[in-house]
Amino acid sequence: MRMIFVNLPVKSVEKSTQFFGKLGFELNPAYSDESCSCLVIDENIYVMLLAEPRFKDFINDEISDTATGTEVLNCLSANSRQEVDDLLSAALAAGGKPWKPVMQEGPMYGASFQDLDGHVWELVHMEP
Template identity: 40%
Template sequence: MEVKSIYVNLPVRDLARTRSFWTTLGFTFNEDFSDDKALCLVLNEGLMYSMLISHEYFTTFTNRPVSDGTTTQVLVAIQVDRREQVDEIVGLALKNGGTRYKESTDHGWMYYDCFADPDGHQWEVMFMDVSTISA
């Protein structure tokens, strides 16, 4: 079994603020799937996306209560090409309305840092170099 792509759906309170936050971090949106109810955040064109959906519209997809950002239901981890990108992205997130929920961790072969976006969704940004794993 192999999936063609993944769309992580997350509720957000303010689409304009959300667009500004992610644009500042260097990400883009697929405008074909973005409107006044949702934004399609491109994580890796053709493979990975996050649908950032207004709370009102999000409720139409579930029969459960929508997270208000005070609990953890999912940790979204994204891998980048360089260790420095981890610090760049997390630094920009913290300067633009994100908050820290955990300090960075360095395992040698894997380095990651974390932030919560303005809606409280928790993101882990990681760099891995598996060639440096000791046997």
């Protein structure tokens, strides 16, 4: 079974870990230390929050400036429209910023936000 690890540079591992904890993501302490946090989103989906100096150990160029561009869209499915709304509210209450307006396109309902470091997160529910 494949797993996905989304690796993101962060200015503060502690603050970013707290932010995502408020969204319900659990910390996996076995793969976390002062330079990174491993957060469990789902059984096979993890987010690695890496302090910027540690993130640079894995790249060949510079860290993208999220103030001037979007480096990636992280999209999570939701089980309901209410879950989309709840996650968006939790993210904004925890210090995230709104990104695009809530959208409805046919059977798809979604919302989005930027985390503390400007990474974009989309939330989407698709009616069967």
